[in-house]
Amino acid sequence: MKVAPELRELYQEMIVDHGRRPRNFRKIEGASCQAEGFNPLCGDQVKVYLRCTDGRVGDASFEGRGCAISIASASMMTEAVKGKSREEVERMFDAFHRLLTEEHVVPAAELGKLKVFAGVREFPSRVKCAVLAWHTLKAALTGTQETVSTE
Amino acid sequence: MNGLLSSSTQQKHSRLDVQRIREDFPILRRLVYGKPLVYLDNAATTQKPRSVIEAMSSYYEHTNANIHRGLHFLSERATEQYEAVRSKITKFLNAGDRCEIVFTRGTTESINLVASSLGRLLLKAGDEVVLTTMEHHSNIVPWQLICSATGAKIRVAPVNDDGELCLDAFERLLNPKTKIVALTHVSNALGTVNPVQQVVRMAKAVHATVVVDGAQAVSHLAVDVQQLGCDFYAFSGHKLFGPTGVGVLWGRAELLDAMPPYQGGGEMIRTVRFESSTWAKIPHKFEAGTPPIAEVIGLGAAVDYVLHVGYAAIAEHESALRDGATRTLSSIPGVRIIGNAHDKAAVISFVLEGVHPHDIGTILDREGIAIRAGHHCAQPLMERFGIAATARASFAFYNTRAEVDALAAGVQKVIEVFS
Numbered sequence: 414m415k416v417a418p419e420l421r422e423l424y425q426e427m428i429v430d431h432g433r434r435p436r437n438f439r440k441i442e443g444a445s446c447q448a449e450g451f452n453p454l455c456g457d458q459v460k461v462y463l464r465c466t467d468g469r470v471g472d473a474s475f476e477g478r479g480c481a482i483s484i485a486s487a488s489m490m491t492e493a494v495k496g497k498s499r500e501e502v503e504r505m506f507d508a509f510h511r512l513l514t515e516e517h518v519v520p521a522a523e524l525g526k527l528k529v530f531a532g533v534r535e536f537p538s539r540v541k542c543a544v545l546a547w548h549t550l551k552a553a554l555t556g557t558q559e560t561v562s563t564e
Numbered sequence: 565m566n567g568l569l570s571s572s573t574q575q576k577h578s579r580l581d582v583q584r585i586r587e588d589f590p591i592l593r594r595l596v597y598g599k600p601l602v603y604l605d606n607a608a609t610t611q612k613p614r615s616v617i618e619a620m621s622s623y624y625e626h627t628n629a630n631i632h633r634g635l636h637f638l639s640e641r642a643t644e645q646y647e648a649v650r651s652k653i654t655k656f657l658n659a660g661d662r663c664e665i666v667f668t669r670g671t672t673e674s675i676n677l678v679a680s681s682l683g684r685l686l687l688k689a690g691d692e693v694v695l696t697t698m699e700h701h702s703n704i705v706p707w708q709l710i711c712s713a714t715g716a717k718i719r720v721a722p723v724n725d726d727g728e729l730c731l732d733a734f735e736r737l738l739n740p741k742t743k744i745v746a747l748t749h750v751s752n753a754l755g756t757v758n759p760v761q762q763v764v765r766m767a768k769a770v771h772a773t774v775v776v777d778g779a780q781a782v783s784h785l786a787v788d789v790q791q792l793g794c795d796f797y798a799f800s801g802h803k804l805f806g807p808t809g810v811g812v813l814w815g816r817a818e819l820l821d822a823m824p825p826y827q828g829g830g831e832m833i834r835t836v837r838f839e840s841s842t843w844a845k846i847p848h849k850f851e852a853g854t855p856p857i858a859e860v861i862g863l864g865a866a867v868d869y870v871l872h873v874g875y876a877a878i879a880e881h882e883s884a885l886r887d888g889a890t891r892t893l894s895s896i897p898g899v900r901i902i903g904n905a906h907d908k909a910a911v912i913s914f915v916l917e918g919v920h921p922h923d924i925g926t927i928l929d930r931e932g933i934a935i936r937a938g939h940h941c942a943q944p945l946m947e948r949f950g951i952a953a954t955a956r957a958s959f960a961f962y963n964t965r966a967e968v969d970a971l972a973a974g975v976q977k978v979i980e981v982f983s
């Protein structure tokens with residue numbers, strides 16, 4: 414059976430792997446900030462925990478449930494933001510968002526491994542899954558109390 | 565439409581000729597991502613036969629006018645056609661009188677109407693409304709709204725591991741404070757067919773009023789409201805092969821008469837003075853404003869179509885699809901079917917070990933297979949089963965055994981992607 418190339422592109426090995434065995438899938442006790450995200454369309458939930466020191470992300474983790482795309486995105490995000498300043502994190506999210514939504518973008522260098530999410534662009538209904546953790550991270554950084562919603 | 569029954573099985577009567585029927589549904593010929601559409605999301609909405617599409621465009625081309633208002637030719641024709649559908653629905657549900665049929669925008673509006681209006685008539689602080697765990701959000705939230713306005717409380721009857729209503733537990737919830745019981749006829753998430761007659765018998769022992777959400781029932785089984793014994797029955801046109809934007813509420817005349825209006829406006833009044841107004845008779849009291857005229861006419865054509873196919877033939881064909889899909893899917897390693905009710909419509913909810921339903925949905929979609937993945941607007945039910953979501957294939961009489969096989973092959977592909 415042949416699997417369509419755009420599906421292979423979406424469900425790359427790295428994404429499937431992170432979806433199945435998410436990294437940093439834990440709670441940070443005494444986190445300096447945390448936030449909760451929710452996608453009312455599918456009921457997916459994510460909690461992001463951060464420990465920040467000297468304006469940099471020292472540790473990042475998450476808990477939650479969701480599809481392969483949302484879990485892999487959260488997992489790889491927590492790896493990518495460690496050691497980054499808040500501005501660097503925001504730039505990275507910005508570049509990530511453009512990668513998923515704009516045509517013909519050259520992936521920004523700072524995205525690193527996150528480039529594997531480029532395949533999501535072919536699946537507009539799945540962009541929300543990929544950005545849920547990022548919106549939640551941003552809320553954690555800005556100290557928003559309310560649950561972040563994709564709607 | 566005389567050729568719907570295949571000639572070789574005329575006398576067996578309940579065989580339907582699926583290929584022939586499919587020709588009546590223009591959309592079923594289209595391709596999706598270059599593949600034939602396999603439409604298995606009928607619980608979300610059904611496709612429309614050409615007769616429905618043509619009834620609506622013919623209305624707009626030849627008859628369009630506002631109803632009940634004009635003295636002119638077109639308005640009279642439009643009014644006749646609109647009211648003729650009311651008579652058709654009366655027969656369709658075997659209601660006692662055509663004044664008991666209220667046209668609404670859909671099941672959601674029908675339930676909101678009953679909850680708000682019947683709730684204001686019957687509920688006071690301390691009273692109870694009994695629902696079941698398997699309700700669609702649209703048969704939960706309207707009751708929450710009226711309960712918080714009146715001080716009444718919601719009690720919830722549980723379902724067992726097979727997704728069936730626990731009748732004993734339901735009966736134990738009933739008491740003299742139970743004023744309303746509201747339940748779905750067929751579960752949109754699991755396909756469970758509820759024993760409405762038994763529920764009604766129990767509810768009547770405490771003199772509770774019974775409201776039935778028929779959104780998922782009417783496309784699968786013949787409904788006779790007098791036989792069911794309930795007091796209200798709601799359904800949507802678009803889940804019965806008719807248009808969106810129209811629904812039906814059937815209610816017992818004496819209750820509809822006693823209930824306060826739901827919305828105010830034109831059409832629902834007898835006299836209007838700034839001091840106070842008086843209401844039109846039922847059903848018009850509940851049809852404020854210009855109704856969805858073309859949609860009501862389209863719904864009439866849909867009812868004609870379904871009755872022509874025949875519920876006996878539909879039941880036979882759909883049980884074969886349900887049993888085939890159940891067997892085929894459960895033979896795939898890692899697949900678990902959620903909801904194994906003894907009495908079950910052709911709706912199959914399933915989960916696949918290690919794969920989120922959304923990912924199943926996306927992969928099937930690229931095969932041209934449309935299913936629903938999510939909580940199906942039934943979050944309490946998902947919680948009951950300890951899951952966030954399921955993948956759901958829901959069938960209609962135009963689906964084929966080959967489509968069941970396509971679904972199974974698609975699920976195999978999902979497994980391949982994730983292996």
Ligand SMILES: Cc1ncc(COP(=O)(O)O)c(C=O)c1O
Pocket residue numbers: 607608669670671672673700702703748750751752777779780800941
């Ligand atoms: C059981 C049930 N009740 C109510 C509804 C609401 O119907 P509508 O959205 O047409 O108003 C649905 C539709 O999904 C349903 O499946």
